[in-house]
Amino acid sequence: MEQMTTGNFVFAAVLLGAAGFFSFNAQRLARYLQFGTGAESSRVSDMPTRVRNLLVIGFAQSKILRDPLAGPLHAGVFWGFIVLTLGSIEILLQGVFNGFSYDAFLPRSVFAAYTLSQEFFALLVLGAVSALIWRRVVTKPKRLQGPGTHQAEAIFILSMIAGLMVTLFLMSGFASARQHGMEPGMHPIGAVLGRAFGGLSDSTKFAGFAINWWAHALLLLVFLNFLPYSKHLHVLTSLINTFFSNTSGPGTKGAMKPMDLEAEGVEIFGAKDVEQLSWKNLLDGYSCTECGRCTAACPANITGKLLSPRKIVVDTRARLLEKAPVLAARLEVVATGATHSGGEIGGDAHGDAHGGGHAVAEVPAPDAATQAILDKSLLDHYITEEELWACTSCRACVQECPVSIDQLEIINEMRRNLVLTESRFPEELLPAFEGMEQKGNPWAFAPGDRAAWAEGLSIPTMAELAASNDTPEILFWVGCMGSFDDRAKKVTVAFARILKAAGVNFAILGQEESCHGDPARRMGNEYLYQVLAKAAVETLNGYKITTIVTHCPHCFHQIGSEFPQWGGTYEVIHHSEYLERLLRDGRVPMQEEDNERLVVAYHDSCYLGRYNDVYDAPRETLRRALPILDLVEPKRTKDRGLCCGAGGGRMWMEEKEGKRINVERTEELLATGAETIAVACPFCMTMISDGVTAKGASTEVLDLAEIVAGRLALEAARSAS
Amino acid sequence: MKIAVCIKRVPDMDVKFKIAASGTAVDESGLKYDMSDFDGYAAEAALQINEKSGGGEITAICLGPDAVGETLRKALSMGIDKAVQLKCDAVPFDGYAIAQALAAELKGGNYDLILFGRMSIDSSNQSVGPMVAELLGLPCVSAASRLDVSAKTSGTAQRELEGASETVSFPLPAVVTIDEGVARPRYPSLKGIMAAKKKPLEVKPAQLGAVSVTVSKMELPPERAAGRIIGEGADAVPELVRLLQTEAKVL
Numbered sequence A: 001m002e003q004m005t006t007g008n009f010v011f012a013a014v015l016l017g018a019a020g021f022f023s024f025n026a027q028r029l030a031r032y033l034q035f036g037t038g039a040e041s042s043r044v045s046d047m048p049t050r051v052r053n054l055l056v057i058g059f060a061q062s063k064i065l066r067d068p069l070a071g072p073l074h075a076g077v078f079w080g081f082i083v084l085t086l087g088s089i090e091i092l093l094q095g096v097f098n099g100f101s102y103d104a105f106l107p108r109s110v111f112a113a114y115t116l117s118q119e120f121f122a123l124l125v126l127g128a129v130s131a132l133i134w135r136r137v138v139t140k141p142k143r144l145q146g147p148g149t150h151q152a153e154a155i156f157i158l159s160m161i162a163g164l165m166v167t168l169f170l171m172s173g174f175a176s177a178r179q180h181g182m183e184p185g186m187h188p189i190g191a192v193l194g195r196a197f198g199g200l201s202d203s204t205k206f207a208g209f210a211i212n213w214w215a216h217a218l219l220l221l222v223f224l225n226f227l228p229y230s231k232h233l234h235v236l237t238s239l240i241n242t243f244f245s246n247t248s249g250p251g252t253k254g255a256m257k258p259m260d261l262e263a264e265g266v267e268i269f270g271a272k273d274v275e276q277l278s279w280k281n282l283l284d285g286y287s288c289t290e291c292g293r294c295t296a297a298c299p300a301n302i303t304g305k306l307l308s309p310r311k312i313v314v315d316t317r318a319r320l321l322e323k324a325p326v327l328a329a330r331l332e333v334v335a336t337g338a339t340h341s342g343g344e345i346g347g348d349a350h351g352d353a354h355g356g357g358h359a360v361a362e363v364p365a366p367d368a369a370t371q372a373i374l375d376k377s378l379l380d381h382y383i384t385e386e387e388l389w390a391c392t393s394c395r396a397c398v399q400e401c402p403v404s405i406d407q408l409e410i411i412n413e414m415r416r417n418l419v420l421t422e423s424r425f426p427e428e429l430l431p432a433f434e435g436m437e438q439k440g441n442p443w444a445f446a447p448g449d450r451a452a453w454a455e456g457l458s459i460p461t462m463a464e465l466a467a468s469n470d471t472p473e474i475l476f477w478v479g480c481m482g483s484f485d486d487r488a489k490k491v492t493v494a495f496a497r498i499l500k501a502a503g504v505n506f507a508i509l510g511q512e513e514s515c516h517g518d519p520a521r522r523m524g525n526e527y528l529y530q531v532l533a534k535a536a537v538e539t540l541n542g543y544k545i546t547t548i549v550t551h552c553p554h555c556f557h558q559i560g561s562e563f564p565q566w567g568g569t570y571e572v573i574h575h576s577e578y579l580e581r582l583l584r585d586g587r588v589p590m591q592e593e594d595n596e597r598l599v600v601a602y603h604d605s606c607y608l609g610r611y612n613d614v615y616d617a618p619r620e621t622l623r624r625a626l627p628i629l630d631l632v633e634p635k636r637t638k639d640r641g642l643c644c645g646a647g648g649g650r651m652w653m654e655e656k657e658g659k660r661i662n663v664e665r666t667e668e669l670l671a672t673g674a675e676t677i678a679v680a681c682p683f684c685m686t687m688i689s690d691g692v693t694a695k696g697a698s699t700e701v702l703d704l705a706e707i708v709a710g711r712l713a714l715e716a717a718r719s720a721s
Numbered sequence B: 001m002k003i004a005v006c007i008k009r010v011p012d013m014d015v016k017f018k019i020a021a022s023g024t025a026v027d028e029s030g031l032k033y034d035m036s037d038f039d040g041y042a043a044e045a046a047l048q049i050n051e052k053s054g055g056g057e058i059t060a061i062c063l064g065p066d067a068v069g070e071t072l073r074k075a076l077s078m079g080i081d082k083a084v085q086l087k088c089d090a091v092p093f094d095g096y097a098i099a100q101a102l103a104a105e106l107k108g109g110n111y112d113l114i115l116f117g118r119m120s121i122d123s124s125n126q127s128v129g130p131m132v133a134e135l136l137g138l139p140c141v142s143a144a145s146r147l148d149v150s151a152k153t154s155g156t157a158q159r160e161l162e163g164a165s166e167t168v169s170f171p172l173p174a175v176v177t178i179d180e181g182v183a184r185p186r187y188p189s190l191k192g193i194m195a196a197k198k199k200p201l202e203v204k205p206a207q208l209g210a211v212s213v214t215v216s217k218m219e220l221p222p223e224r225a226a227g228r229i230i231g232e233g234a235d236a237v238p239e240l241v242r243l244l245q246t247e248a249k250v251l
Helices: A006-033 A047-059 A070-096 A108-139 A151-177 A188-197 A202-229 A231-244 A279-287 A293-297 A309-335 A368-375 A385-389 A396-400 A407-421 A429-439 A462-467 A479-484 A486-501 A518-522 A526-542 A553-566 A575-584 A616-625 A661-670 A682-694 A704-709 A714-720 B037-053 B068-078 B095-109 B128-136 B190-196 B234-246
Strands: A474-477 A547-550 A571-574 A598-602 A629-632 A676-679 A700-703 B002-007 B009-011 B033-035 B057-064 B082-087 B113-117 B140-148 B154-161 B164-171 B174-178 B201-205
Touching: A006 A070, A006 A202, A006 A279, A006 A309, A047 A231, A070 A108, A070 A151, A070 A202, A108 A151, A108 A188, A151 A188, A151 A202, A151 A231, A202 A231, A231 A279, A279 A309, A279 A407, A293 A309, A293 A396, A309 A368, A309 A407, A385 A407, A396 A407, A407 A526, A407 B190, A429 A518, A429 A526, A474 A486, A479 A486, A479 A682, A486 A575, A486 A682, A486 A704, A518 A526, A518 A553, A526 A553, A526 B190, A547 A553, A547 A575, A553 A571, A571 A575, A575 A616, A575 A704, A598 A616, A616 A629, A616 A704, A661 A676, A661 A682, A676 A682, A676 A704, A682 A700, A700 A704, B002 B037, B002 B068, B002 B095, B002 B128, B009 B068, B033 B037, B033 B068, B037 B057, B037 B068, B037 B113, B037 B174, B057 B068, B057 B095, B068 B082, B068 B190, B068 B201, B082 B095, B095 B128, B113 B128, B128 B140, B128 B174, B140 B164, B154 B174, B164 B174
Parallel strands: A474 A547, A547 A571, A598 A629, A598 A676, A676 A700, B002 B057, B002 B113, B057 B082, B082 B201, B113 B174, B140 B174
Antiparallel strands: B009 B033, B140 B154, B154 B164
């Protein structure tokens, strides 16, 4: 290593300054996260799954690669950056220690592989970044536009990356021209450029190298320090976010967080502002780089509603970066020795819902500008009610996000605030709330009619079996739709007929069944939900139920994934899975092959698919029930399937803006040319049937159970009905 | 403004009622109870009056056994400030006996306004509000579908008539019974439900008047006779017309 030069000292000073500034910003942003709600034990559970997510979703870019064009381009830049970081460290060390090179420490072959890798990945990054700039400037994909996007910033950042790569090559070229002793094979591009620069004078070559070295090193430091001020912060936080995210597990996918409704002194339920969101929701804000994959998959957004999941996340970040500095400054005043009594950091008299854990202390009255910031809130000033109520909770946004952001959790927390704290919700929801509360179903049907569909079918109730000390193989949880809705009741009867034909010993709860409150929970009414869920758990536990089968995916998800929160742990099976099992085991007596070819399109239910990963069982059920089946898939299918529009309580709300989601979905299904549309959810059944009617089509919409029941062997069919 | 809202706990009407063994009341088993609909409108009206003026106090009063505590809590969770239960074993049918108990409670209360629902949806007597007004010597407006008492010493109310509406003026204090149309009762927020747990609920013995009117018999309406199919298509029309003329006597 050579003597340190003036240049080395200058660079060391610059490096120190840049590192210091970066560290200041990193700490500032980390501190802002603490304004969210406190620790969540669920974020550090199941380390093996977290590491797997980090490796698969993070490093292997599995979700990024779902986009066949932008995916590989981004992955190229990402992997390139990881490899090039080695080179960046060498360059920064070179700046401080004159002539530093890994060459001095590494065997020649390893060093050669290193230099070659640097050139290879730099070329990859340059190519990918150029394509990405082209995409932003020329082809302009729709998902990169819209509210919450920073176009100029994106192009600036991409240009900076391109600049880094160009200076790297030029540096290598000038170095090669100055004959630094590397074989051309170790850096082919540098060697080619070196030959081109061969005719230049030595001083020009030296200057060329020095200029490009400084440009590269300074660009690198500027880039690093620009990150905390830009949407490109995701470079620093997305891997961390992926690690702490629960959207692909650990834990139960899609289960909403239980709220402690008995907590003392709570004035704000749900999230009105960033302080009531968790630190993880806030980290989601830092990690969003506005790629728009979420918004492009959102059924509400696709059909012209105001909701954009990306905007929800970008707004969360914007509000945090607006409010947190004010809160931090006010905390500072406290920390530097004011008396500790009265006052409130947040500038209002209300307590904090989840207890941010900040000392309550005397803070001077805020000035007008500060007060204006404190008076605003994420709800209303950034995100409107209309956006929040447009969500169908279909989870498409969560599924798509390459950095595992949970847009839906922010939406759900804000809905909770609207209902629980402010009692603000679309007026159509009131009858649904009252129906669930007073009649045990969201349509306010007379509870006495719950088991009317079963009249004459001689299906025992749990109460009857318990009286004779009998235990059924399964409990058939019928659900409110299946019990009261005329169309869904046919599905219920069809499924009961199959169970009977297969000789399954089953029972129903009859009039003891009551809504589990899932619609209330999805609509933000956690209080009503908990009352209903706890009552249902009590009923089920009272009969020591172990296995439950239901044909409603919402019941399936709620009882299977969320009842454990209230001490209700059962094996819950959706009828698509149960039918597949019965057919596979040959328990269902089916008709002989009738050589009739049927073209069927299956519509995935969100709560079955994206919430619970059941994609194959319904399709397999169809294949087994219909031997010569032509199963066709709509444009959006499986984990990319488009919602029918009924989830998240949308079933009970008017759809006033834009195109109707069910019509959009039905068009996709009809475009397959299917003769029959198969569904596995009573909500989807309503929406798709309405869609077919709206399109003036005559395509049949049938539930899986109806398709199977339609092919029961005649003998069996007769005796079961 | 100091307002009293008198509410009643009634069974959910959307069920098939059964007559109790006594033959003079409904079988209460399995029934769900809630605040009478019109009383909900009255509570909402009171809340809006004080929200607009930015002050005052609202007391909800309910007569009945301890189960009415639940109904009073609901009123409190809507935002009403305090509650009084006038305790008695059962709510008598005789509105005058109830009115005397309520009047005894309301008398010394210095209320500017006393609100009732237009009628209770279970017994539909429409009598208690006007009787209380009479007992207290206060002006009474019944079945108001709009109410304005912003003047503090007087108010106006709108009443719906067959094919018309009238606006009446009255001095305060006064008794007003509320029809639907004033305002839809708010859905209690969780915040309201939590706050309601800490609000005062006073229990006093009801000073019921003598009961002179009682139910002697209660019966369900007769079952509708089963329908009859007399044929299909145009051929059946003459027979249908004949039966409508001779049997049903509607043509």
